[in-house]
Amino acid sequence: MKEVAQKVQVKNYSMCLRDAVEIFTKELINCLFDENYQQEKGVHTKNKFFKILERLTIKNEECYWTNFENSFLEIRRKLDLDALAALKSDPAAKSLREVYLAYPGFYAIAVYRLSNQLLKQEIPVLPRMMSEFAHSTTGTDIHPGAEIGDSFFIDHATGIVIGETTIIRDNVTIFQGVTLGGIQVKKSMASTKRHPTIESNVIIYANATILGGDVVIGENSVIGANVCITASISENSVVTVHSENKIFQRS
Numbered sequence: 179m180k181e182v183a184q185k186v187q188v189k190n191y192s193m194c195l196r197d198a199v200e201i202f203t204k205e206l207i208n209c210l211f212d213e214n215y216q217q218e219k220g221v222h223t224k225n226k227f228f229k230i231l232e233r234l235t236i237k238n239e240e241c242y243w244t245n246f247e248n249s250f251l252e253i254r255r256k257l258d259l260d261a262l263a264a265l266k267s268d269p270a271a272k273s274l275r276e277v278y279l280a281y282p283g284f285y286a287i288a289v290y291r292l293s294n295q296l297l298k299q300e301i302p303v304l305p306r307m308m309s310e311f312a313h314s315t316t317g318t319d320i321h322p323g324a325e326i327g328d329s330f331f332i333d334h335a336t337g338i339v340i341g342e343t344t345i346i347r348d349n350v351t352i353f354q355g356v357t358l359g360g361i362q363v364k365k366s367m368a369s370t371k372r373h374p375t376i377e378s379n380v381i382i383y384a385n386a387t388i389l390g391g392d393v394v395i396g397e398n399s400v401i402g403a404n405v406c407i408t409a410s411i412s413e414n415s416v417v418t419v420h421s422e423n424k425i426f427q428r429s
Contacts, residue, residue: 192233199307202226207288210254211278234303242299249295256328260287263329267351283332286318293322327378334384341373343391348378353403355385361408377413 205223209216227246228239236242264277264284271277277284289312293305305322313319317336320326324340327348332338334354340346344358360372371391380395382388383403388395395401396413404419411417 195230195233196307198230200311202230203289203308203311206292210250230304236301242301245299246295253291253295256291257288259329260284260331263331267331268333282316283318283335286312286316286320286332286335287330290320290322297322343371344373345375347376350376350380352382353384356382357387359389360391361389
């Protein structure tokens with residue numbers, strides 16, 4: 179066994195980067211929403227970005243940062259629309275401040291929009307590390323490759339999965355436990371659309387499952403709790419599970 183172990187080439191995968199990316203992501207979001215923090219810590223956050231890319235053996239760090247920084251205003255605009263959607267949709271939301279500071283769904287969306295931009299810049303690994311940090315923090319797993327439109331609201335957050343090739347249009351609301359996934363898990367399908375498309379103004383209630391790359395949920399539709407969908411739904415539809423609760427009086 180010792181001879182076999184000696185022949186195995188041990189590679190350094192810099193596992194400590196997980197901690198570095200967590201700190202970087204937290205600081206990045208703080209900079210995005212707090213001008214004072216950005217003025218005090220912005221340079222340090224930028225330097226952390228450079229160090230992470232260096233550890234990932236990614237070159238042209240300055241160019242990547244410039245393009246990333248240029249996207250911040252648009253990302254902030256989208257996030258402000260997401261926060262407004264939460265305030266308008268959730269009767270429990272008392273203020274925008276509460277949404278920004280206390281809503282795990284909003285935090286997950288914020289990390290998604292930042293990691294999505296990095297993925298568009300073709301930066302490897304880092305976007306997934308950021309999304310997995312958000313997953314561990316909020317219970318919401320949004321692949322950075324998903325396409326998500328404006329005014330997206332996630333209520334309660336926990337247990338949500340949004341796959342890599344999912345497309346979500348504008349003004350969509352989803353609740354806890356929702357899965358937007360694929361029917362089959364095959365490596366050969368890596369370059370194909372495996373996850374559903376959700377058109378605008380759709381509400382998807384708790385624990386609903388929607389599977390398949392060819393599946394389209396038509397606009398203005400309502401998907402009820404615990405529904406499992408593997409075929410397209412036309413616009414203006416309401417989909418529910420028929421169930422019967424039997425109540426017995428204990429003696």
